[in-house]
Amino acid sequence: MSHNGFGHLFRVTTYGESHGPAIGCVVDGCPPKIPLSEADLQPFLDKRRPGQSRYTTQRREADEVRILSGVFDGLTTGAPIGLQIENTDQRSKDYSEIAAKFRPGHADFTYWEKYGIRDYRGGGRSSARETAMRVAAGGVARKALECLVPGLSIRGALVQMGPHVIDRARWKWSEVDENPFFCPDPVAAGEWANYLDGVRKSGSSCGAVIEVVAEGVPAGWGAPIYGKLDSDLACAMMTINAVKGVEIGAGFGAAALSGEENADEIRIGNDGKPLFRSNQAGGILGGISTGQPVVVRFAVKPTSSILTPRDTITTDGRETDIVTKGRHDPCVGIRAVPVGEAMMACTLLDHLLRHRGQCG
Secondary structure, three states, rough: OOEEEEOOEEEEEEOOHHHHHEEEEEEOOOOOOOOOOHHHHHHHHHOOOOOOOOOOOOOOOOEEEEEOOOEEEEEEOOOOEEEEOOOOOOOOHHHHOOEEOOOOOHHHHHHHHHOOOOOOOOOOOOOOHHHHHHHHHHHHHHHHHHHOOOEEEEEEEEEOOOOOOOOHHOHHHHHHHHOOOOOHHHHHHHHHHHHHHHHHHHOOOOOOEEEEEOOOOOOOOOOOOOOOHHHHHHHHHHOEEEEEEEEEOOHHHHHHHHHHHHHHOEEEEEEEEEEEOOOOOEEEEOOOEEEOEEEEEEEEEEOOOOOEEEEEEEEEEEEEOOOOOOOOOOOOOOOOHHHHHHHHHHHHHHHHHHHHHHOO
């Protein structure tokens, strides 16, 4: 199985399976002399960690990360950084009944068709468990960005659950950490709790939309044509499990705007720097950052593992039905928020290094 890494100058390669002994990653290309410890990475992993509320999978994993290499005396050396998390709460027996069945909406069938073998225990490499290592790598990227671009911030929020959308007039970043949904709208968060309780108790699942915003990104990152910042961000978000759509700035909504509404007019601010009157472009024009906030949204489909019986086939070609038991997220999009933040951080650091390499 190839293509287990992403990035160019800042590159992350992950390894491990959902029910294996451990998961891990190698971070290659981190600049030297960046202060780094496990304590710098753990808060981001804690945001993604399962079992924190009744709205996520009840698998109990501490997700304690270990730094195996690339750090000496508390500073990165420039060598590859090895990170690893032990799996401690696997229940592989939950999957024994579906060993020969394909779960509809999951990667079971395609993995079988491509490789002729699959790890049915939680999906193996196709499990969202793999994203824990992206979050760890994103923590490394954040530390580097913190040192190289003071003031740059990356924040994510859930802006839609199922058909229920937040009211942007009530958006408060301070609310994101005050509810189990990473929701910036306190009213919507209360409504979502009742909605998701119903979904969970019925044995079903729902999708979500996550918005990630990076502020303080300097103008000039990215490259025209095939090295666009927005194309790399779209690719990064699309690699996250269950993501089926990505948009930058106004995104698909731009199709309904007039040319006048879509064009972000520019004036000179009081500080003598360009001042944009709007941000329909999501902070990127021609594949290059404008200095405005970089805004990315991605849509996560409903969790494929549900208790409702579904029609399927077996590995030997027989028709049957399937019920997926075990511990699953009724809305996997909730824990995708810190994953989206991590992919934003990794992509931005990669583009910072590429920009310095070309433009000094």
